[in-house]
Each structure stands twice: as C-alpha cells, then as structure tokens.
Amino acid sequence: MNIGNLPFIAAALLVVLGIYTFLFKRNLIKLVIGISLIEVGVNLLLVSVGYRMDGIAPINTMAPIGKQMVLPTPQALTLTSIVIGLATTALLLSFCVFIYRHYGTLDVRKIKELRG
Amino acid sequence: MRKVLLFTAFLFVSAFLLMGVTEMRPFGEPAASAMDDYFIENTQTEVAVNNIVTAVVFDYRGFDTLGEATVLFAAVVCILGLFRKLKEDER
Amino acid sequence: MKEQGMSVIVRTVTRFVYALILIFGFYVIMHGHLTPGGGFQGGAVVASAFALLLVAFGSAGIKGRLNWHWLQTLEEIGAIAFLGLGFLGIGTAFFYNMMANSGGFLFGKSIEVLGSNPGVLNAGGTVPLMNWAVGLKVMTGIACIVIVMLVGAKKEETE
Numbered sequence A: 001m002n003i004g005n006l007p008f009i010a011a012a013l014l015v016v017l018g019i020y021t022f023l024f025k026r027n028l029i030k031l032v033i034g035i036s037l038i039e040v041g042v043n044l045l046l047v048s049v050g051y052r053m054d055g056i057a058p059i060n061t062m063a064p065i066g067k068q069m070v071l072p073t074p075q076a077l078t079l080t081s082i083v084i085g086l087a088t089t090a091l092l093l094s095f096c097v098f099i100y101r102h103y104g105t106l107d108v109r110k111i112k113e114l115r116g
Numbered sequence B: 001m002r003k004v005l006l007f008t009a010f011l012f013v014s015a016f017l018l019m020g021v022t023e024m025r026p027f028g029e030p031a032a033s034a035m036d037d038y039f040i041e042n043t044q045t046e047v048a049v050n051n052i053v054t055a056v057v058f059d060y061r062g063f064d065t066l067g068e069a070t071v072l073f074a075a076v077v078c079i080l081g082l083f084r085k086l087k088e089d090e091r
Numbered sequence C: 001m002k003e004q005g006m007s008v009i010v011r012t013v014t015r016f017v018y019a020l021i022l023i024f025g026f027y028v029i030m031h032g033h034l035t036p037g038g039g040f041q042g043g044a045v046v047a048s049a050f051a052l053l054l055v056a057f058g059s060a061g062i063k064g065r066l067n068w069h070w071l072q073t074l075e076e077i078g079a080i081a082f083l084g085l086g087f088l089g090i091g092t093a094f095f096y097n098m099m100a101n102s103g104g105f106l107f108g109k110s111i112e113v114l115g116s117n118p119g120v121l122n123a124g125g126t127v128p129l130m131n132w133a134v135g136l137k138v139m140t141g142i143a144c145i146v147i148v149m150l151v152g153a154k155k156e157e158t159e
Helices: A006-024 A028-049 A073-103 B002-022 B034-046 B052-060 B062-082 C008-030 C039-062 C068-086 C126-155
Strands: none
Touching (some): A006 A028, A006 B002, A073 B052, A073 B062, A073 C126, B062 C068, C039 C126
16 A cells, blocks of 8 residues: 555546546536546556656756656657547547537437437 | 446446555656666667657657557548538438 | 637737747747657647637638638648658668768758757758658648637538
C-alpha cells in the first residue's frame, strides 16, 4: 500500500469520474464529456510513468549540466493519444448534431428505434 | 433494482482501479529504461537533432506517426462527408 | 452562436492578436527539432487562431471569403508529402533518415558540440520537413472541421 505515488492516484481518480459520468447521466453531451475525461486520465497516467526523480526535460538545447533526463518514449506515445482523442471527440459531436436533428431531443432514454 | 446493480458494478470497478494503482512501482523509478538510455545517448550523433522527443516521434518510431496521421485524415473525411447537402432532395 | 459575431471590443482585439498567434504557431512548427514543440503542437496553435477568428466574426463574416475546398486540398498535399518523405530512404529501410549527417545543402549538417549546445537550425535531415508536412495537415484539418460543423449545423436549423 504505497501512498507515495500520488500522480497515479490522481490519474485513476480522473478515470473513475469519467466512468461515473458515462454511466449515470442522461444527456448525450454529458456522455461525450465522460468519454473525454477517461482519455484525459489515461494520458496523465502515461506521461507520469516515465519520470525520474530530479530529472530535466529530454531536450539538449541549453540544458543544465549534471542532471539526468526523463524517459522520452511515453511522451511520444501521449502525443499520438491526444490527437486520436481529438478525432474521436469531433466525430462523436457531429453524430450528436445529427441525432438532435432527427429526433428533436437529446435524452438517451427516448432514442429507442434500434430495439426490435 | 437496475440502478442498485449498476452502482455496485461501478464500485467494484473503481475499487479495482484504485487498488491497482497503489500497488505499482514507486513514482520516480521507471522499470525498464534500456531503450530510452540508448535514445538519450545516441540521438545527437545519429539523427542530429537536439529534441529527443521529436526524434523518437518522427525517426525512431515514425510508423506510429503514420498511423496517427491516417486516423486524423479519416476523421476529417468522415465529418466532411456527413455534412454535405445531397443534390437530389431527400424531403 | 450569433450570426453577427461578438461585440466591437472583441472584434478590434482579434484583428490585432490574430497575426501574433499565427506568427507564434509558425515559430513552434519551424523550431520543432530544437525546442519543445513540433508539427502537432504548432498545428494546434494555428488552428486555434483560426477558431478565434470564426468565433469573433460569426458565420456571416466568413461566408464569402473562405472556401473549405482549398483547405481540404492543402490537407491532402500534406498527407502525401509525409508519405513521400518516408519513401525517400527506401534503399535501407522504410522511414530511414538518409539526409541527416550527409553534408548536403538542405538540413545536412552534423552537430559538433555534444551535450548542451545552443542549437543548430540547419541539421536534422527529414525531421524538419516532416514537421512542416504534419503541421500543415493538422492545421488545415482542424480548420476544415470547425468551418463545416458551423455552417452545416446552422443552415438546417433555420429550415
């Protein structure tokens, strides 16, 4: 039971809040916000895995001498993840516009034509 | 009844996530850093850039960036195709 | 979103600040191999400048002046340029950086001072060219999305 890794707990709390918003809210826009919160939590976890104590940024331009550098690979993976999250959110929101145009409402319990 | 079941499932998932995170390695000591040590030492001689993150994104792992550019392009094409006006009216 | 845009103060400040944000975005893209930044980050900054313009002037101020077909053609040029730069070094491997350390005219210098140095702009090989291709793609792609969602969502509402 290690209480020292607080950034990991913050990232997991963001994911838990995103899952709560995704399960218990009725408006479609709030569902999209919940999905976006889950992506934010995962990105934060990915960046904070590759940290070394007292490390500097992995850039050699005017870098202070005598310190270690943090790992650069999780930062590169987080870049990709952020851009994919942007593409997914844009597509989800344009689907919301179309659903509102067709049904006249954004309540999830009233959009039921797929059943039977 | 469904709400109580859903709430119990949500409590289980969140407890699993929070307990799993506290059992990870301590913050500040990464586990396996052999590949990243190679990147930090040999970027300036092989790729001749100063920014190691850009060298990893565009040179050592350029294939992932190609996949991401494809995802972005596909998303833009899909949105542009959804919002077009049909010439033959659907009304 | 109103048709006329926002008030006089917002419009005046936008006319002045828009050029500064554009310059900063191009600076972040161009120096991507020396300082933090690169293609994706700089493209997002330029796209946010464009979104500021769209919010401040409304859809009535943009309608006759910006055609999104041109923006989509620019995005396709950026995607093909990125793929073509990957095929340049196909003799050894896909995405092989054969222009770095080669002594040529375009981005071919080597770095003499290892460790902490002020930065050499002319070095890097295909990395700065890929920065420009990806930056072009991201900024025109996001600008296209914002224009089409604004114009398409508004027109059907009034019918």
